[in-house]
Amino acid sequence: MEAVAGGQSLARILAAIEGFFVTYGEWPSIVRLTPGYIAHLQSNVLSPSELSKLKDKITLVPDVLSTVIAENQNGLQYNYGTSGFPKSKPPIRARDWLWQPLTHQSSGTG
8 A cells, every 4th residue: 555645545445434433333334436536546556456355345446525424325425525533443454444354354244
């Protein structure tokens, strides 16, 4: 994963995912982003392997009005644009949940 230039955009996505978990006790299944944000992730931030693993757990939904919103199929949402970084951290960080092998996941199924 790109550590510098794309780090800000990836940090916001991870913050939205973690904010959703901290708020609702489960991982989101969808992240709404602007189409340009998604293109930036695909072109400049994540490797094809990392993007594939992310898409195994999260559906990236293009939304021109979105400011990085994590949600689930029931409509629960965590809006990074209005809430920012969550005030606490989940027991498993979003980065680990998304990209570590399943054997490392002890809680927060999804």
